[in-house]
Amino acid sequence: MRNEEYSGWEDVRAEALRRIQSRAWAPGALIPSEEEFARELSCARTTVNRALRSLAEEGLLIRKRRAGTRVAELPQRAAKLNISLVAEEIRARGASPSHLCILQDSRPLPSHIAAAMSLPVAAPLIYVETLHLADARPFAFETRFINPQSVPAAREADFASVSANEWLLRHAPFNHGTLDYSARPAEAEAAEALGCAPQTPTLVLDRVTHGPEAAITWVRMAYAPDYHLTMKL
Amino acid sequence: MRNEEYSGWEDVRAEALRRIQSRAWAPGALIPSEEEFARELSCARTTVNRALRSLAEEGLLIRKRRAGTRVAELPQRAAKLNISLVAEEIRARGASPSHLCILQDSRPLPSHIAAAMSLPVAAPLIYVETLHLADARPFAFETRFINPQSVPAAREADFASVSANEWLLRHAPFNHGTLDYSARPAEAEAAEALGCAPQTPTLVLDRVTHGPEAAITWVRMAYAPDYHLTMKL
DNA sequence: TGAATTGATATGTATGCACAAATAAGAAGT
DNA sequence: ACTTCTTATTTGTGCATACATATCAATTCA
Numbered sequence: 364m365r366n367e368e369y370s371g372w373e374d375v376r377a378e379a380l381r382r383i384q385s386r387a388w389a390p391g392a393l394i395p396s397e398e399e400f401a402r403e404l405s406c407a408r409t410t411v412n413r414a415l416r417s418l419a420e421e422g423l424l425i426r427k428r429r430a431g432t433r434v435a436e437l438p439q440r441a442a443k444l445n446i447s448l449v450a451e452e453i454r455a456r457g458a459s460p461s462h463l464c465i466l467q468d469s470r471p472l473p474s475h476i477a478a479a480m481s482l483p484v485a486a487p488l489i490y491v492e493t494l495h496l497a498d499a500r501p502f503a504f505e506t507r508f509i510n511p512q513s514v515p516a517a518r519e520a521d522f523a524s525v526s527a528n529e530w531l532l533r534h535a536p537f538n539h540g541t542l543d544y545s546a547r548p549a550e551a552e553a554a555e556a557l558g559c560a561p562q563t564p565t566l567v568l569d570r571v572t573h574g575p576e577a578a579i580t581w582v583r584m585a586y587a588p589d590y591h592l593t594m595k596l
Numbered sequence: 597m598r599n600e601e602y603s604g605w606e607d608v609r610a611e612a613l614r615r616i617q618s619r620a621w622a623p624g625a626l627i628p629s630e631e632e633f634a635r636e637l638s639c640a641r642t643t644v645n646r647a648l649r650s651l652a653e654e655g656l657l658i659r660k661r662r663a664g665t666r667v668a669e670l671p672q673r674a675a676k677l678n679i680s681l682v683a684e685e686i687r688a689r690g691a692s693p694s695h696l697c698i699l700q701d702s703r704p705l706p707s708h709i710a711a712a713m714s715l716p717v718a719a720p721l722i723y724v725e726t727l728h729l730a731d732a733r734p735f736a737f738e739t740r741f742i743n744p745q746s747v748p749a750a751r752e753a754d755f756a757s758v759s760a761n762e763w764l765l766r767h768a769p770f771n772h773g774t775l776d777y778s779a780r781p782a783e784a785e786a787a788e789a790l791g792c793a794p795q796t797p798t799l800v801l802d803r804v805t806h807g808p809e810a811a812i813t814w815v816r817m818a819y820a821p822d823y824h825l826t827m828k829l
Numbered sequence: 830t831g832a833a834t835t836g837a838t839a840t841g842t843a844t845g846c847a848c849a850a851a852t853a854a855g856a857a858g859t
Numbered sequence: 860a861c862t863t864c865t866t867a868t869t870t871g872t873g874c875a876t877a878c879a880t881a882t883c884a885a886t887t888c889a
Binding site: 603604605639640641642643646660661662663 | 872873874875880882
Binding site: 384440543564596 | 798
């Protein structure tokens with residue numbers, strides 16, 4: 364360990380970050396090559412590589428073979444959104460989660476949802492309505508279609524004890540999916556469940572998740588009017 | 597290269613992912629140690645480490661020293677949200693971005709915003725109202741406070757040509773910040789700018805960004821009623 | 830019995846080396 | 860001028876090795 368200060372890749376990363384934020388390395392400018400920087404900090408090139416790769420993954424650096432590494436002109440940092448489980452989200456807010464399975468049956472798919480799921484309208488899907496509560500206060504009203512072709516076991520599932528949300532994550536983890544947030548006036552059913560006036564603006568999340576072959580589920584979460592979706596940047 | 601199939605860490609990663617998704621490695625179960633797995637695939641432990649680390653970063657694996665690596669019980673994948681620049685967002689939707697700087701002055705900070713920015717109410721901040729357009733149609737109405745303490749150059753800036761959004765990203769990149777989405781009835785001014793009826797539900801984003809010392813800016817974006825925030829999962 | 834120590838084990842990381850891959854820039858040929 | 864080929868440079872990755880670090884588990888000691 365020749366240099367006490369830059370022994371690990373996280374130290375190298377921190378030093379590079381310092382130079383970026385202090386503008387010692389200007390936006391758009393070429394920074395020293397891995398080899399040079401390694402020599403300067405008396406560490407191995409591998410270590411520098413690890414550090415710079417980490418910064419590149421966060422969008423602060425742009426790296427190209429032969430062309431070198433540049434500081435991103437418009438450092439855009441991505442916010443991470445992790446809301447796969449409503450119950451977790453409620454717990455994270457310091458409240459105690461619970462849910463009521465209001466209704467569970469089987470019905471044909473409305474055409475606009477069929478399109479979102481890339482499924483034919485023909486076969487009926489499992490339909491579930493759930494009210495999520497935080498400390499016994501309405502938190503979100505969930506309407507969901509489940510494709511039994513993708514998850515046969517869902518026919519026999521009982522979503523009163525375990526929410527459909529969690530049940531599906533455990534039994535049919537998805538490969539990919541899409542999220543869609545919008546602001547919409549509360550529909551009659553949702554308004555009643557959430558205890559607010561109809562037409563009250565609510566934040567609505569539509570989520571479709573897909574398994575290896577076909578869509579697993581479509582879900583719409585209508586959040587209570589005071590809901591805020593917050594993220595760190 | 598003894599084994600054609602598992603030469604690189606991405607191949608190792610793919611194989612591990614296959615075993616997770618096929619449930620050959622059950623949720624919650626311990627998977628082989630790096631050494632074992634490396635032996636099985638005839639590659640170096642470093643390579644396996646790289647692959648498994650990548651899966652762990654995505655939340656599919658839980659790794660602990662001495663305790664080994666387990667498949668996450670509830671594989672939760674995070675959606676990435678990248679909306680630092682309105683203009684980019686509009687372009688990504690296939691439209692042509694433009695903006696109108698409606699008003700630019702200096703005024704005292706409302707107390708609830710002061711709280712969000714962790715600033716005293718006393719000193720007046722720069723205030724800017726902007727309408728963002730996509731193909732000449734209203735896209736979002738922006739109200740913004742800028743802290744001249746953090747960005748002195750903002751006093752002389754002209755936000756008619758370059759939007760405050762982009763100007764700030766170029767001149768005062770932030771260290772961290774918070775995002776807050778909610779659904780709110782359109783306020784009179786926003787409704788007029790967006791060309792919709794007052795009280796129409798709109799998706800509203802409140803964003804605070806901080807520099808190394810103090811807050812840089814607070815901005816509220818009220819999106820047009822047909823706006824959808826979409827992400828991949 | 831219970832707390833502290835010790836050892837074993839899996840992951841985390843640093844290093845030197847080699848080679849692969851991408852590509853910018855220059856050289857050569859038309 | 861224009862295309863094609865070559866070369867050099869930079870990042871990307873693999874491997875063997877060594878040691879660091881966290882932590883589970885057994886053992887020792889009070």
